[in-house]
Amino acid sequence: MEEQSVKQCCATFYGSDFARMLLGDSFHPGGTRLTTRLGELLALSPQSHVLDVASGRGASAFHLAESFGCKVIGVDLSEENVRLATADTSQRGMIGKVTFQLGDAERLPFGSETFDAILCECAFCTFPSKPVAAREFCRVLKPGGQLGLSDLTRSEAVIPGLEGLLSWIACIGDALPAERYAATLQEGGFHVSHTEDHSDALVEMVRQIQAKLLGAEIVAGLKKIDLPGVDFATGRQFAQAALQATSNGSLGYVAIAARKP
Numbered sequence: 001m002e003e004q005s006v007k008q009c010c011a012t013f014y015g016s017d018f019a020r021m022l023l024g025d026s027f028h029p030g031g032t033r034l035t036t037r038l039g040e041l042l043a044l045s046p047q048s049h050v051l052d053v054a055s056g057r058g059a060s061a062f063h064l065a066e067s068f069g070c071k072v073i074g075v076d077l078s079e080e081n082v083r084l085a086t087a088d089t090s091q092r093g094m095i096g097k098v099t100f101q102l103g104d105a106e107r108l109p110f111g112s113e114t115f116d117a118i119l120c121e122c123a124f125c126t127f128p129s130k131p132v133a134a135r136e137f138c139r140v141l142k143p144g145g146q147l148g149l150s151d152l153t154r155s156e157a158v159i160p161g162l163e164g165l166l167s168w169i170a171c172i173g174d175a176l177p178a179e180r181y182a183a184t185l186q187e188g189g190f191h192v193s194h195t196e197d198h199s200d201a202l203v204e205m206v207r208q209i210q211a212k213l214l215g216a217e218i219v220a221g222l223k224k225i226d227l228p229g230v231d232f233a234t235g236r237q238f239a240q241a242a243l244q245a246t247s248n249g250s251l252g253y254v255a256i257a258a259r260k261p
């Protein structure tokens with residue numbers, strides 16, 4: 001599939017109500033707990049100006065601003081996510097502290113050396129050109145700026161039951177081993193300072209998705225809700241294959257901290 005279509009498809013899925021039903025507001029394993037951990041690794045303070053790349057519905061951007069007092073800009077390719085996150089800004093009393101705008105991680109709409117820190121959760125693996133995104137991250141960071149990334153890892157080239165477009169949307173399609181992410185960041189101009197495994201958070205998330213799929217299927221079966229276009233059987237098989245892959249170590253989740261020299 002062409003790069004632009006993959007990106008748009010991923011953005012459309014994560015802008016949908018179905019994604020929110022399955023994942024809640026935080027679209028990554030570990031939820032706000034892991035976001036707090038990344039905020040600590042980034043040594044955020046009220047003086048920090050942070051960019052959240054692929055900010056989704058804004059849960060992490062709000063969480064960082066509330067927890068560390070920093071100013072955050074979220075950028076995402078999904079118009080719907082940007083609209084919904086922006087609508088939440090006033091409700092959360094975050095006007096002036098957190099803003100959202102449309103943009104592509106591979107062509108960030110910001111000047112060079114703008115930010116003290118970048119957060120990028122569960123999205124780097126979906127970018128068709130990771131080296132370009134890594135260079136963009138480095139460009140918009142000030143010298144000495146920090147990057148906190150968390151992402152899916154994949155050690156096998158082919159994982160049975162996890163191929164095709166669904167795997168792209170689920171961020172699995174082009175996920176890499178942790179060392180390959182680190183190498184891509186280094187080549188993009190970063191010094192990788194820390195890597196930690198959070199695969200347990202991925203197992204927990206897949207189990208929650210399985211439970212929610214089952215619940216939605218039961219409710220749809222009782223004809224209480226109409227979910228056109230949702231193929232529960234495929235979703236169920238996919239979640240089962242993902243769980244299998246996490247238990248044999250083919251899939252995992254990692255947090256990486258890196259610094260622009």
Ligand SMILES: C[S@@+](CC[C@H](N)C(=O)[O-])C[C@H]1O[C@@H](n2cnc3c(N)ncnc32)[C@H](O)[C@@H]1O
Binds near residue numbers: 010026076081
């Ligand atoms: C798995 S979600 C993660 C969202 C958010 N970081 C979180 O953890 O809640 C992936 C997000 O990446 C966004 N996205 C995908 N490709 C993108 C790109 N090239 N540039 C910016 N955002 C992108 C999608 O719209 C989606 O909101």
